[in-house]
Amino acid sequence: MDRRGFLECMAWAGTGLAWVVSGGVASSSILGAPRRARAAGTFSFVQVSDTHVGYKGAANPDPLASLSRTITLVNALSPAPAFVLHTGDLTHAQKAGSFDTLAESLKALRTSEVFYIPGEHDVFADGGKEFLQRYGRGTVGDGWRSFDYQGVHFVGLVNVLSYKSGGMGALGDAQLAWLKGDLAPLGTSTPVVVYSHVPLWAVYPAWGWVTGDGEQALALLRRFGSVTVLNGHIHQTLQKVEGTLTFHSARSTAFPQPAPGAAPSPGPLTVPADRLGAMLGLREVRYTETPGPLAVTDLTLEG
Amino acid sequence: MRMRIRGLVVAGALGIAAVVLGAADVHPALPPSHVEIHQFAFSPTTLTVPVGATVTWVNGDEEPHTVTSRTGVFASAGLEHEETFSRTFATAGTYQYFCALHPHMTGTVLVR
Numbered sequence: 001m002d003r004r005g006f007l008e009c010m011a012w013a014g015t016g017l018a019w020v021v022s023g024g025v026a027s028s029s030i031l032g033a034p035r036r037a038r039a040a041g042t043f044s045f046v047q048v049s050d051t052h053v054g055y056k057g058a059a060n061p062d063p064l065a066s067l068s069r070t071i072t073l074v075n076a077l078s079p080a081p082a083f084v085l086h087t088g089d090l091t092h093a094q095k096a097g098s099f100d101t102l103a104e105s106l107k108a109l110r111t112s113e114v115f116y117i118p119g120e121h122d123v124f125a126d127g128g129k130e131f132l133q134r135y136g137r138g139t140v141g142d143g144w145r146s147f148d149y150q151g152v153h154f155v156g157l158v159n160v161l162s163y164k165s166g167g168m169g170a171l172g173d174a175q176l177a178w179l180k181g182d183l184a185p186l187g188t189s190t191p192v193v194v195y196s197h198v199p200l201w202a203v204y205p206a207w208g209w210v211t212g213d214g215e216q217a218l219a220l221l222r223r224f225g226s227v228t229v230l231n232g233h234i235h236q237t238l239q240k241v242e243g244t245l246t247f248h249s250a251r252s253t254a255f256p257q258p259a260p261g262a263a264p265s266p267g268p269l270t271v272p273a274d275r276l277g278a279m280l281g282l283r284e285v286r287y288t289e290t291p292g293p294l295a296v297t298d299l300t301l302e303g
Numbered sequence: 304m305r306m307r308i309r310g311l312v313v314a315g316a317l318g319i320a321a322v323v324l325g326a327a328d329v330h331p332a333l334p335p336s337h338v339e340i341h342q343f344a345f346s347p348t349t350l351t352v353p354v355g356a357t358v359t360w361v362n363g364d365e366e367p368h369t370v371t372s373r374t375g376v377f378a379s380a381g382l383e384h385e386e387t388f389s390r391t392f393a394t395a396g397t398y399q400y401f402c403a404l405h406p407h408m409t410g411t412v413l414v415r
Contacts, residue, residue, distance in 0.1 A: 094381070206407065264342045265342045265344070267343060267364060
């Protein structure tokens with residue numbers, strides 16, 4: 001497998017923009033086109049982010065309806081995703097009952113397993129107590145998690161529990177030590193997927209879109225041949241390639257945010273109603289063992 | 304604009320009430336001091352008040368914000384649009400704070 005990271009925008013696919021990441025020959029995924037049958041050693045998973053249950057504002061008059069449309073899209077994916085990663089901000093400012101509302105909505109999801117990491121909106125009021133009570137099963141430390149699925153190593157990192165004045169996410173020494181030990185036994189050919197809420201890379205520090213000690217985590221990952229780094233928090237797709245590391249920020253299902261520095265503040269971005277669906281969405285990631293493409297496709301709610 | 308003014312009036316009432324209840328014996332004539340939260344920023348960024356003053360923060364954004372001391376001596380809950388948080392400063396010092404949801408938002412209260 002050629003493990004040089006390669007990222008290219010392949011095509012506008014209807015209302016969805018297909019991004020394809022592969023280790024060699026690029027391939028495209030076109031929304032609505034027939035998908036090839038699942039080959040041995042292949043699987044897909046979905047990233048959903050920033051559902052912000054409880055949000056009430058001009059940027060989306062009905063976030064729960066957007067979430068419902070997201071769930072419908074996930075249920076329609078073929079092949080069905082093996083699991084869903086929720087990369088944080090389940091709720092909007094931990095409003096009472098929001099976790100219950102989300103759980104009720106997600107009952108419609110036909111994917112059996114959902115792995116959650118918190119965003120700052122889920123933990124700021126109680127230091128993550130309720131979040132960990134609900135979603136902490138199987139995690140270590142303050143909600144960190146790793147697991148293996150069909151040869152791919154997944155790591156969920158928490159970078160919102162030690163927010164500091166001046167503004168950035170942080171992993172902390174204990175989590176970094178755990179990560180080092182978690183990765184140590186793995187061979188460099190092991191594909192690794194890392195997911196967090198706040199970007200591990202410096203997207204826009206002036207708005208806090210950065211993890212202060214994220215570079216220490218990335219340094220531990222650079223020896224691997226294929227590392228896919230997923231995050232939420234900024235409510236828009238952004239991609240970056242750095243050696244064997246590819247970074248992907250995901251859309252929210254609730255409301256968009258402005259491009260870095262494109263507005264006076266990072267607050268919710270209100271767009272014309274007929275454009276909102278194209279700015280919300282989910283992400284499907286497909287892994288194929290041979291010849292080894294890892295396809296990351298961002299789908300919007302529109303269409 | 305009308306909503307903003309109404310928010311300040313409410314904040315003023317809360318601030319005066321806090322002075323009356325908390326520090327009226329020492330500084331009965333102190334006016335309330337306000338910090339506005341607007342466009343993800345505290346304004347003024349640095350506020351200087353006398354000992355015993357009550358400071359009231361008013362959230363003018365639609366997004367929730369908090370007023371959280373860097374050293375943990377005070378912390379608001381999440382403030383919704385036009386909600387307020389007040390704190391009386393009985394001891395001189397420098398009080399730095401930030402928003403726990405958007406920690407790039409920072410401010411300082413100087414109590415002299």
